[in-house]
Structure formats: structure tokens, C-alpha cells
Amino acid sequence: MDPIEKLKRNLQNRKEELESRIKSINADISHQNQPLSNDWSEQAVERENDEVLEALGNASQKEIAQINLALKRIESGHYQTCENCAEPIPIKRLELIPHTIYCTRCAEEIESSGNAH
Known part of the structure; x- marks a missing residue:
């Protein structure tokens, strides 16, 4: 397989992984699967966890943008x-x-x- 084609496939796979991660993070942050605890101290911990998840989601979004740029560069022949x-x-x-x-x-x-x- 052509090395650029292999890199393109790897980029596409990584993008899919990141999109799946973001979907999971968004579900966790919105507490779709488990509502916030009634205990205030537990809620504080859950909110801190939400902040960590949000940072991971932002990093994933940034990487997706970089991957999209790389895929465009491959398509344009400037990779x-x-x-x-x-x-x-x-x-x-x-x-x-x-x-x-x-x-x-x-x-x-x-x-x-x-x-x-």
C-alpha cells in the first residue's frame, strides 16, 4: 500500500475514534446515563470530572481539526x-x-x- 494512502487511512481511523470519544464525553457531561447526585460533595466531584472531560473533548476537537487539515492537504497533493x-x-x-x-x-x-x- 502507498505510504500516503496508509497515512490517510490512519488519519481517518483516528478521526473516527476521536468523534466517538467526543460523543461519549458529551453524554457523560450531560449526565444522560446517570443524573447528578443529590449529595453536594458528590456533585462537586462530578462537576470537577465534567471539567476534565470538557478539556479532553476540546483537545479531541483540536486534533480533529488538525486531521481534517491533513486530509485536505492529502487531497490537494500538498501533504x-x-x-x-x-x-x-x-x-x-x-x-x-x-x-x-x-x-x-x-x-x-x-x-x-x-x-x-
Whole structure:
């Protein structure tokens, strides 16, 4: 199988996993399966858990956005092209960070300058 096609399939699978996670998180936060406890101290713990779940959901949404961008880049033929310098992104780097938009050199430069997204 073509390495880019394999990466595309992996990205699509990861997106499905994240969408499933978000659906589960939303159900947990809305307490569809289990209403809030009547005990105030229990409610406080449940609300703290909701905040953690919300943060996980937000991180998942952010990753989905990165995956969607990567899938668009695959479709447009720009997946292996660094958005900063237009040099090729090595396939090994894409295998490690499939939604990256930078080659290793540019990523290191951006990170060291403190301008990472």
C-alpha cells in the first residue's frame, strides 16, 4: 500500500475514534446515563470530572481539526510539503506526526522561537 494512502487511512481511523470519544464525553457531561447526585460533595466531584472531560473533548476537537487539515492537504497533493519553506516533509516524520504541516527544520525553528501554534 502507498505510504500516503496508509497515512490517510490512519488519519481517518483516528478521526473516527476521536468523534466517538467526543460523543461519549458529551453524554457523560450531560449526565444522560446517570443524573447528578443529590449529595453536594458528590456533585462537586462530578462537576470537577465534567471539567476534565470538557478539556479532553476540546483537545479531541483540536486534533480533529488538525486531521481534517491533513486530509485536505492529502487531497490537494500538498501533504508532504512544508507550509513554511515548501520543502518536502519526510515520510518518517509524517508517520510520527501525521497531521504536521512543517518539516523537521522548520518545526524546530518555530518551536525555538516560541511561535508554535
